[in-house]
Amino acid sequence: MTAMVSATELRAALERWFGFPSFRPAQEAIVRDVLAGRDVFALLPTGGGKSLCYQLPAVLSDGLTVVVSPLIALMKDQVDALDTAGIPATALNSSLAWPELQKRLAGLERGAYKLLYVAPERLTLAGFADDLERWGVVRFIVDEAHCISEWGHDFRPEYRRIASLRARFPALPFCAFTATATANVRDDVVAQLGLRRPAVHVASFDRPNLTYRVLHTARSADGLIGWLRARPDEDAGIIYAGSRANADKLADALTAHGIPALAYHAGLDAATRAQRQERFIRDDVRVMCATIAFGMGIDKSNVRFVVHWDMPRGLEGYYQETGRAGRDGLAADCAWFFTYGDLARSERFIEEKPPAERAAARTQLERLVRYAYSNGCRRRELLAYFGEDYPAEHCGACDNCLEPRTSYDATLDAQKLLSCIYRIREAHGYGVGIAHVVDVLVGAKTEKIERWYHDRLSTYGIGKERDRRTWRHLADELFRLGLIAQDAAHHNVVALTDLGRRTLLERTPVLVREAVAAVAGGRRARPATASDDERYDRDVFGTLRALRRQIAAERDVPPYVVFSDAVLRAMARELPRTPAQLRAISGVGEKKLADFGTRFLAAIAESAVRA
Ligand code: ADP
Ligand code: MG
Numbered sequence: 245m246t247a248m249v250s251a252t253e254l255r256a257a258l259e260r261w262f263g264f265p266s267f268r269p270a271q272e273a274i275v276r277d278v279l280a281g282r283d284v285f286a287l288l289p290t291g292g293g294k295s296l297c298y299q300l301p302a303v304l305s306d307g308l309t310v311v312v313s314p315l316i317a318l319m320k321d322q323v324d325a326l327d328t329a330g331i332p333a334t335a336l337n338s339s340l341a342w343p344e345l346q347k348r349l350a351g352l353e354r355g356a357y358k359l360l361y362v363a364p365e366r367l368t369l370a371g372f373a374d375d376l377e378r379w380g381v382v383r384f385i386v387d388e389a390h391c392i393s394e395w396g397h398d399f400r401p402e403y404r405r406i407a408s409l410r411a412r413f414p415a416l417p418f419c420a421f422t423a424t425a426t427a428n429v430r431d432d433v434v435a436q437l438g439l440r441r442p443a444v445h446v447a448s449f450d451r452p453n454l455t456y457r458v459l460h461t462a463r464s465a466d467g468l469i470g471w472l473r474a475r476p477d478e479d480a481g482i483i484y485a486g487s488r489a490n491a492d493k494l495a496d497a498l499t500a501h502g503i504p505a506l507a508y509h510a511g512l513d514a515a516t517r518a519q520r521q522e523r524f525i526r527d528d529v530r531v532m533c534a535t536i537a538f539g540m541g542i543d544k545s546n547v548r549f550v551v552h553w554d555m556p557r558g559l560e561g562y563y564q565e566t567g568r569a570g571r572d573g574l575a576a577d578c579a580w581f582f583t584y585g586d587l588a589r590s591e592r593f594i595e596e597k598p599p600a601e602r603a604a605a606r607t608q609l610e611r612l613v614r615y616a617y618s619n620g621c622r623r624r625e626l627l628a629y630f631g632e633d634y635p636a637e638h639c640g641a642c643d644n645c646l647e648p649r650t651s652y653d654a655t656l657d658a659q660k661l662l663s664c665i666y667r668i669r670e671a672h673g674y675g676v677g678i679a680h681v682v683d684v685l686v687g688a689k690t691e692k693i694e695r696w697y698h699d700r701l702s703t704y705g706i707g708k709e710r711d712r713r714t715w716r717h718l719a720d721e722l723f724r725l726g727l728i729a730q731d732a733a734h735h736n737v738v739a740l741t742d743l744g745r746r747t748l749l750e751r752t753p754v755l756v757r758e759a760v761a762a763v764a765g766g767r768r769a770r771p772a773t774a775s776d777d778e779r780y781d782r783d784v785f786g787t788l789r790a791l792r793r794q795i796a797a798e799r800d801v802p803p804y805v806v807f808s809d810a811v812l813r814a815m816a817r818e819l820p821r822t823p824a825q826l827r828a829i830s831g832v833g834e835k836k837l838a839d840f841g842t843r844f845l846a847a848i849a850e851s852a853v854r855a
């Protein structure tokens with residue numbers, strides 16, 4: 245069963261079936277090991293191109309490649325994509341109607357498919373292993389393999405059933421693919437699956453087309469709407485919220501402002517969730533406001549932004565979630581709206597956890613906060629978290645590299661803020677949050693101020709000449725500098741640290757960084773790699789997008805399965821006139837040229853005439 249394929253033949257197959265001129269890092273080596281019949285463990289980032297690593301070997305082998313996948317939607321997506329590329333594939337799952345199931349089973353009996361996608365539950369159904377044997381299974385692929393590990397964040401007990409196949413098919417190779425990096429998960433996957441001297445491939449986790457930003461800005465729906473309005477209308481994206489209520493609220497606010505958005509969370513019934521996911525995947529709705537219940541298996545390649553509205557669970561989760569942007573390799577933005585107040589809430593969540601989990605959760609939170617407040621290159625820091633050394637000092641595609649913020653002397657304002665906290669808390673013994681401190685500084689007339697006579701404090705109104713936003717930013721900075729902190733006992737109570745007290749008494753100079761405006765921060769950066777990507781005819785692109793949508797609807801598949809945004813942009817840039825010119829574009833394989841070439845060439849010719 246071992247197949248020997250030359251480098252030239254591999255490239256030719258890649259070109260023919262996928263239309264790609266070259267492999268991404270690690271892909272070729274993995275394809276070779278899979279073809280050679282070895283057990284494989286492959287770790288590539290989200291969007292790194294794992295599917296191709298087993299799909300190409302499947303096309304080049306006799307027999308059936310069985311892929312275990314955790315989600316029906318994911319299987320459907322991949323089968324649609326393979327089908328459109330002319331690679332015979334199918335899936336078996338519980339959602340199939342009887343006639344359709346019979347049709348697929350008959351195809352499997354005939355040996356009509358190269359790939360079969362199944363959910364892990366099916367593997368141990370009575371008689372299924374015999375079926376697989378009869379259908380000529382030659383290898384097992386375990387996609388999203390971290391689901392087998394209890395240490396991972398997506399543990400699926402059903403994944404444990406895969407191991408029993410090893411005993412039943414001792415001669416067949418097992419290949420595991422995942423984007424989850426931690427060492428204990430990695431070891432667990434290898435052990436649970438009983439991989440035998442696996443060929444281990446670990447690709448770089450860098451996603452050069454993603455731009456990372458932390459927006460230290462007061463969080464308001466208006467700010468988010470401004471940020472979204474600064475982007476092209478057709479840009480789709482995901483906004484992660486920390487709770488179901490926030491997901492709903494954001495979706496409503498965006499919709500009310502004319503930005504088509506839907507909410508997605510575990511509080512919705514399965515049918516509604518599936519329907520909303522489908523609408524997002526099919527470019528029917530621009531924005532998904534979701535909890536982390538949404539995401540795994542979103543292979544939609546034209547996700548142009550991922551926003552974190554609330555505190556992520558940890559840096560690992562943050563990276564997986566941002567990884568869902570820009571699978572097509574085009575520039576995409578990752579923005580995290582962060583404010584000091586988020587900490588109090590996260591601390592409260594931690595308190596609600598079982599005591600055994602608190603220490604780990606606190607470490608996670610500290611990592612996140614350090615990242616949020618960092619002045620250094622974000623990419624460097626994210627990669628360092630995964631144990632990878634980024635070779636350059638600056639990546640050119642994060643806020644700290646693109647818009648290094650200047651510092652200014654804020655000694656006088658810092659004195660005002662520190663002494664205001666000092667008066668309220670230490671001199672008068674009130675435990676208050678930063679919002680109240682700012683109210684006192686600007687001389688507001690609130691119920692609390694009147695009730696507590698805080699308008700009689702010497703610091704009342706001493707900060708009138710600055711607005712609340714400026715004071716909030718300064719508070720954020722003082723927090724970053726360790727001059728103020730949350731009270732040890734009450735997380736929403738602000739207190740001076742020892743350093744803060746000394747700074748106040750000794751009038752130490754305080755240097756802080758400028759605030760960033762949310763909208764300026766939303767400006768599209770030129771990513772480090774993309775050169776030509778942003779240069780294309782927007783009208784032609786719009787026409788081609790409409791055509792793609794129409795074809796996708798005719799075939800009942802997601803639009804990005806027909807062609808990715810990257811392919812459409814290349815068409816709108818190069819304006820091919822002949823089938824050969826069209827075929828030369830990366831992502832246009834043999835089958836897609838045959839099926840769609842005429843219509844796309846006609847559309848390009850027509851819009852070029854108009855131009
Ligand atoms: P993963 O499963 O690792 O998250 P996918 O397999 O979904 O990633 O691939 C992400 C995207 O990269 C897909 O849109 C795919 O078509 C594209 N891709 C994969 N390999 C290549 C390649 N060699 N050249 C160009 N694009 C590729
Ligand atoms: Mg994948």
Ligand code: ZN
Pocket residue numbers: 620621622623624638639640641642643644645646
């Ligand atoms: Zn950087």
